[in-house]
Amino acid sequence: MQLIKTQLSQKLDNLKLIIDEIKASQSYQVVSSIDDWQDYFDNQKIELIRERDRLRELIKNTDVK
Known part of the structure; x- marks a missing residue:
């Protein structure tokens, strides 16, 4: 025991x-x-969309055709 x-x-x-x-x-x-999960994920979504758009623009500007 x-x-x-x-x-x-x-x-x-x-x-x-x-x-x-x-x-x-x-x-x-x-x-x-994190106090407000909805606010947290809304902000994360905004940041991800901005980063996506920035990367798309970078690809578009460096794309060699």
């Missing part, structure tokens, strides 16, 4: 470390700071 408690305690400690690593990650920080 003591062995099982020790193993479970070690697994719990390991899970706590993993959770702390996740919480310290940049991705988690970004996600946890």
Whole structure:
């Protein structure tokens, strides 16, 4: 029984470390700071459209025919 408690305690400690690593990650920080998901994705969409248009223009201007 003591062995099982020790193993479970070690697994719990390991899970706590993993959770702390996740919480310290940049991705988690970004996600946890988002208050308005609709606004966040609307802004992401706008940025992606701008980048797409910029790349299309770059391709158009460098296209050799």
